[in-house]
Amino acid sequence: MTEAVWTAKILKISSSLADRRAMGYELLKFPDGVIYCLHFIFEATNKERVTKSAFALDQAVRSDLDILKPHKTRFFKALCVIETDPVKRIFAKTLELISFSFLKGSFPLHKPEQELMVSTCFDWLIAPEKVAVKVFAMQCLYNLRNAQNWIIPELTAQLEQHFSEAGPAFQSRARHILKKLKN
Structure with missing residues (x-):
């Protein structure tokens, strides 16, 4: 299938x-098609194509994360x-899925990939992002907590700092993660 045909399908x-x-x-x-979707997202020249590519990628990855491994x-x-925002939410969910698979040993990650995931998730956790992005980011950080020794204290501090002004969804996940971090 050509890029033009895939673009027509996506749109x-x-x-x-x-x-x-x-x-x-x-x-x-x-x-x-994963190559096309990621290319469209990376080049970001057409917002509709970016979002719809992310929609397709999200559903495929939720069904079979292995489709992402070669890419x-x-x-x-x-x-x-x-x-x-919609693409950040999708990528945050994908990072969460990757981190769960990494813990199980079924999605290998190199150190630079882990570091990128950690820095991106902390950026999203600290920035004024939508709650879904923050929730997926905090779960991913929890899953990667042993990648570097500073993650646990920093994640704990960020969750505690933002807890009081956050909404119920953030508080629920943060409470769950903080409980695990303190045990």
Whole structure:
């Protein structure tokens, strides 16, 4: 499938869950589409194409994270340039999924990839991001807590610092993580 054909398919989907899932399944059948999606997200020249590519990638990765393994380098390059809220939420969820798989030993990460995940998640946790991004980021940081010895005290400090002014979703996850960190 050519990039032009893939672009046409991507631009046809709506934000409905049914459309996103259908495109995610399409991506699972055509794994080379991951390259196109990550390219569109990285180049960021068309906001609609970026968002819809992220929608498709999100659904595919939730079904089979292994689809991302051959494209880790592209994924981490795209991570460095994302700007819109929906795409940040999708990438934050993907980082959470990657960190869970990394803990199980099924998604290997090099040290620079771990460091990028940690720094990005702390940036999102500290910045005025949407709550879903913060929740996924704090879970990812918890999962990668042993990657560097400063993560646990810094994560604890950030969660405690932001706890009182945060909403219920943030507080719920933070309470859960803080309890684990203190045990």
